[in-house]
Amino acid sequence: MTQDNRHLKQQLLDEARGRRRTRARQAASPDAPQAGGGAVAEHLTRFDSHPGYQQLSLMREGARRLGLSDPFFKRHDGNAGATTVIEGRDYLNFASYNYLGFSGDPRVNQAAREALERYGSSVSASRIVSGERPIHAELEGAIAEAYGVDDAVAFVSGHATNVSTLGYLLGPRDLILHDEYVHNSALVGAQLSGARRMAFAHNDPAALDDLLRRHRPQFERVLIVIEGLYSMDGDLPELPRFVEIKRRHQAWLMVDEAHSFGVLGEHGLGLGEHYGVPSHDVDIWMGTLSKTLAGCGGYIAGCQPLVDTLRYLAPGFLYSVGMPAQVAAPSLKALQLMRQEPQRARRLREISRYFLDQARRRGLDTGHSIGAAVVPVILGSSPRAAGLSHALFERGINVQPILHPAVPEKSARLRFFLSCDHSEAQVDHTLDALVALMAEPVEAPRG
Numbered sequence: 230m231t232q233d234n235r236h237l238k239q240q241l242l243d244e245a246r247g248r249r250r251t252r253a254r255q256a257a258s259p260d261a262p263q264a265g266g267g268a269v270a271e272h273l274t275r276f277d278s279h280p281g282y283q284q285l286s287l288m289r290e291g292a293r294r295l296g297l298s299d300p301f302f303k304r305h306d307g308n309a310g311a312t313t314v315i316e317g318r319d320y321l322n323f324a325s326y327n328y329l330g331f332s333g334d335p336r337v338n339q340a341a342r343e344a345l346e347r348y349g350s351s352v353s354a355s356r357i358v359s360g361e362r363p364i365h366a367e368l369e370g371a372i373a374e375a376y377g378v379d380d381a382v383a384f385v386s387g388h389a390t391n392v393s394t395l396g397y398l399l400g401p402r403d404l405i406l407h408d409e410y411v412h413n414s415a416l417v418g419a420q421l422s423g424a425r426r427m428a429f430a431h432n433d434p435a436a437l438d439d440l441l442r443r444h445r446p447q448f449e450r451v452l453i454v455i456e457g458l459y460s461m462d463g464d465l466p467e468l469p470r471f472v473e474i475k476r477r478h479q480a481w482l483m484v485d486e487a488h489s490f491g492v493l494g495e496h497g498l499g500l501g502e503h504y505g506v507p508s509h510d511v512d513i514w515m516g517t518l519s520k521t522l523a524g525c526g527g528y529i530a531g532c533q534p535l536v537d538t539l540r541y542l543a544p545g546f547l548y549s550v551g552m553p554a555q556v557a558a559p560s561l562k563a564l565q566l567m568r569q570e571p572q573r574a575r576r577l578r579e580i581s582r583y584f585l586d587q588a589r590r591r592g593l594d595t596g597h598s599i600g601a602a603v604v605p606v607i608l609g610s611s612p613r614a615a616g617l618s619h620a621l622f623e624r625g626i627n628v629q630p631i632l633h634p635a636v637p638e639k640s641a642r643l644r645f646f647l648s649c650d651h652s653e654a655q656v657d658h659t660l661d662a663l664v665a666l667m668a669e670p671v672e673a674p675r676g
C-alpha cells in the first residue's frame with residue numbers, strides 16, 4: 230500500500246470510529262430513548278445507521294476520494310462472454326463465469342425459446358404441488374447421468390441449494406466441518422441447521438483429520454464441505470485424501486462444484502473426473518446452473534434416498550416455485566453440448582494455463598492458482614486493486630477487484646475468469662496492459 234493510500238484508509242477508519250463512538254454515546258445518554266421503556270433509540274429505527282450501510286458508505290467515500298468509479302453493478306448491454314459491451318463500449322471480459330461459452334450460444338438460446346413457447350414463462354407453483362414439467366426430470370436425469378449417480382434435484386438458486394440442503398439435512402446433534410474458504414451459501418446453511426460448525430485450514434486434510442479425531446465421537450451425523458475449485462484462488466482440494474478421511478471417520482463428504490463442473494477433468498465432469506475418483510466416493514455433489522451450464526439455479530446429485538429426501542422435504546425446494554422451463558432448458562442443452570464437445574473444456578484448460586504461465590513469466594503473484602478458469606493477481610492492497618481495475622476498465626478490459634473484507638487486505642487482488650473463447654492475443658494484451666499500469670507511479674488520492 231502506498232503512503233497516500235495508507236493515510237486515506239486510516240482517515241476513513243478514524244471517521245467511522247468517531248461516528249460509532251457518537252452513536253454509542255447517544256445510546257448511553259440518560260435522555261436517549263431506550264428499548265423496553267416504550268420507545269427505541271432513534272438510530273435503531275434507521276437504515277442509514279445500520280452497520281452494513283455504514284460500511285458501504287465508508288467504501289464509497291474511499292473510492293470517491295481516490296477518484297475511482299464504483300466497480301460493482303456494471304451494466305452489460307448484451308451477453309457477457311470473452312468479450313462484452315458495457316454501456317455502449319466494447320470490453321475484453323474477465324469477469325463472468327461463462328466458462329464454456331454456452332450463455333449466448335444460438336443452440337442454447339433456441340432451447341430456451343422453445344421451452345418458453347411450450348410451457349409459458351412460469352410454472353407458478355412449487356413442483357410438488359403443481360409446478361412439475363417434463364423438462365425438470367430431463368435436466369435432473371442428465372445431471373445424474375453426468376455424475377454416474379442415482380438421481381439429482383434442481384433448485385431455483387445455487388445459493389438456496391446449499392442453504393436448504395445443509396439446513397435440512399443436519400441438526401443440533403450434528404457437526405459440519407468446512408474448508409475455511411467455503412462459499413457463504415454453505416455457511417448460511419450450516420447456521421440454519423443448528424449443527425455445530427468448525428472451519429479447517431484451507432485445503433488441509435491433516436487439519437480436518439485432527440478435528441475429526443478430537444470431535445467426531447461427540448456428534449451424530451458429521452458432514453465435511455469442500456469445493457471442487459475455489460473461486461477466490463483457483464486452487465483445488467486433494468479429493469482422494471478427503472475421501473479416505475471421511476471414510477475412516479464415518480462422515481459424509483459434500484463437494485460444491487459451482488466452479489469445477491465444466492472446468493476440471495478431460496470432459497469437464499468436475500473434480501471426480503480430475504482425480505479419477507468414483508462418483509459414489511462423494512456423498513453429496515452440489516453444483517450451480519449459473520456458470521458452465523448457462524442458466525440459473527443449483528443441483529444436488531447423489532443416491533436416491535438423499536435426493537428423495539430433499540425433493541420432498543428441503544424447504545427451499547418444497548416451499549419455493551419450480552424452475553421456469555426457459556431456465557431449465559438452456560442448462561439441459563448446455564450440458565448435452567458439453568458432453569458432445571469436450572474440446573471446449575480442453576480449450577478452457579489450455580487458455581487458463583496460458584494465462585497462468587504468462588502472468589508468472591511477467592512476475593505477477595498468482596497465489597496458489599492451478600490455472601483452471603480462475604487466476605487471481607494478488608496486489609496486497611484494496612485501493613491498489615480497485616485502482617488497477619479502474620485503470621484497466623478505462624483501457625477496455627473488464628476485471629473485478631476483490632477487496633477487503635472479502636479477502637484479507639494483504640491479499641486484495643484482481644480476479645480473472647477465463648472462458649474457452651478467450652484467445653492468446655487477448656491474454657497477452659491484458660497482461661501487458663496490467664504490467665504497464667503496475668509500473669506507473671500511483672496517483673495521489675483526490676478529495
Ligand SMILES: Cc1ncc(COP(=O)(O)O)c(C=O)c1O
Nearest residue numbers: 386387388412414485487517519
Ligand atoms: C462455490 C459456490 N457455491 C454456490 C454459489 C451460489 O450459486 P449461485 O450464484 O448460482 O446462486 C456460488 C456462487 O458464485 C459459489 O461460488
